[in-house]
Amino acid sequence: MESVLSGPSQLAGDPVDAASALIGWTLLVDGVGGPIVEAEAYRHDDPASHAFPGPTARNAVMFGPPGRLYVYLSYGIHWCVNIVCGPEGTGAGVLIRALEPACGVAAMRARRGRDDLRELTSGPGRVGQALSAGPWLAGAVADLSPPDHPRRVVATERVGISKAIDRRWRFLDLDSPYVSRRPRSAA
DNA sequence: AGTATGATTGCCT
DNA sequence: GGCAATCATACTG
Numbered sequence: 001m002e003s004v005l006s007g008p009s010q011l012a013g014d015p016v017d018a019a020s021a022l023i024g025w026t027l028l029v030d031g032v033g034g035p036i037v038e039a040e041a042y043r044h045d046d047p048a049s050h051a052f053p054g055p056t057a058r059n060a061v062m063f064g065p066p067g068r069l070y071v072y073l074s075y076g077i078h079w080c081v082n083i084v085c086g087p088e089g090t091g092a093g094v095l096i097r098a099l100e101p102a103c104g105v106a107a108m109r110a111r112r113g114r115d116d117l118r119e120l121t122s123g124p125g126r127v128g129q130a131l132s133a134g135p136w137l138a139g140a141v142a143d144l145s146p147p148d149h150p151r152r153v154v155a156t157e158r159v160g161i162s163k164a165i166d167r168r169w170r171f172l173d174l175d176s177p178y179v180s181r182r183p184r185s186a187a
Numbered sequence: 188a189g190t191a192t193g194a195t196t197g198c199c200t
Numbered sequence: 201g202g203c204a205a206t207c208a209t210a211c212t213g
Binding site: 040042048049050072074075076077078080082095097123124125126158159160161162 | 192193194195196
């Protein structure tokens with residue numbers, strides 16, 4: 001009997017390990033999506049995390065069981081997708097910053113209003129739009145399936161934050177053309 | 188109640 | 201490279 005739970009075993013452990021382990025796993029929403037190529041960890045004791053102030057209406061999902069989706073509105077414009085990680089109740093998550101557009105490409109093109117594959121899912125706001133993310137996804141169980149080939153993963157600085165900027169908790173597939181930003185120099 | 192600030196993106200010069 | 205868009209959340213008074 002196979003486990004019903006999906007995702008890497010690290011999903012319920014340290015979110016930093018989970019973020020790294022998630023690279024290469026395919027995330028689908030309603031059959032649309034592809035392999036994760038870029039992700040950032042946000043720990044509960046991390047000043048940059050939405051969970052840092054403690055449980056609130058917005059971040060409630062983060063304090064639930066791992067493997068679910070935490071969705072938030074960024075800059076009043078973009079809906080961004082996270083996978084809740086860590087032991088249940090700790091309030092940690094992993095922001096999905098980029099995917100390889102593999103499944104439902106036509107749908108993603110239509111939702112994004114763009115044809116170029118590199119503009120479909122390379123960036124957290126783009127991922128949200130391509131997957132049609134919104135409040136209705138909050139708390140849904142993440143649809144994850146394992147990588148079909150190993151990835152070269154590298155750790156770099158997180159993007160767009162002003163606190164705890166020194167923590168290199170952004171992980172990406174070194175060989176993917178679909179990451180939002182390449183590391184400053186190859187590591 | 189009012190204000191400042193974002194885990195961003197796309198269009199402008 | 202710079203900045204506007206746009207609004208929920210968090211914080212101040």
